Amino acid sequence: LLLSLCLGGATEVVVDVNTRTRVHICTESIIRVTHRPSTAIPTPPSLVVTAQWKQVPVVRTDTAATVTLRTARVTVVAQKGDGAVTVYDDSGRRVLAETVTHLTPTRAQDGTAGYTVEQSWEIGAHEALYGGGQYQNGLLQYRHF
Numbered sequence: 001l002l003l004s005l006c007l008g009g010a011t012e013v014v015v016d017v018n019t020r021t022r023v024h025i026c027t028e029s030i031i032r033v034t035h036r037p038s039t040a041i042p043t044p045p046s047l048v049v050t051a052q053w054k055q056v057p058v059v060r061t062d063t064a065a066t067v068t069l070r071t072a073r074v075t076v077v078a079q080k081g082d083g084a085v086t087v088y089d090d091s092g093r094r095v096l097a098e099t100v101t102h103l104t105p106t107r108a109q110d111g112t113a114g115y116t117v118e119q120s121w122e123i124g125a126h127e128a129l130y131g132g133g134q135y136q137n138g139l140l141q142y143r144h145f
Helices: none
Strands: 013-016 021-023 030-035 059-064 066-070 073-078 087-088 093-109 113-123
Touching: 021 066, 021 113, 030 073, 030 093, 066 087
Parallel strands: none
Antiparallel strands: 013 021, 021 030, 059 066, 066 073, 073 087, 087 093, 093 113
16 A cells, blocks of 8 residues: 555546545555645645546445445545545555544744644554655664664
8 A cells, every 4th residue: 555645647546535635546456545724725736746637436425424445455434524535455454543633733934824834643553654855864664763
């Protein structure tokens, strides 16, 4: 499973869970979840991701409380109330669950308005954390750090 930035192509499946949470299904195993502080935040074209995604089959099931999206490789369950997502692999094993998302208004030193973002996830004991390219410390896997 890859939680990723999958902007670039206009063919990914995009599902609005509520007015502030959107799930993008880029491939059978690449999912992007975006939370925004309001419905007025535009999504500009990415200057980094230029892939043209091929649309994949997605089965959507709605209940009063959730939106469930299934591909051949993952299932995403999103809560309609707060937008929190839980992701399961194709065997039904929970891969990760979002526990906290806060978007707090802030201002930069030059007065530009923005948001401080806090997100927390619970991941399975078998999962690793990769990425964090902003950290130049030689670590690839962040699981136990």
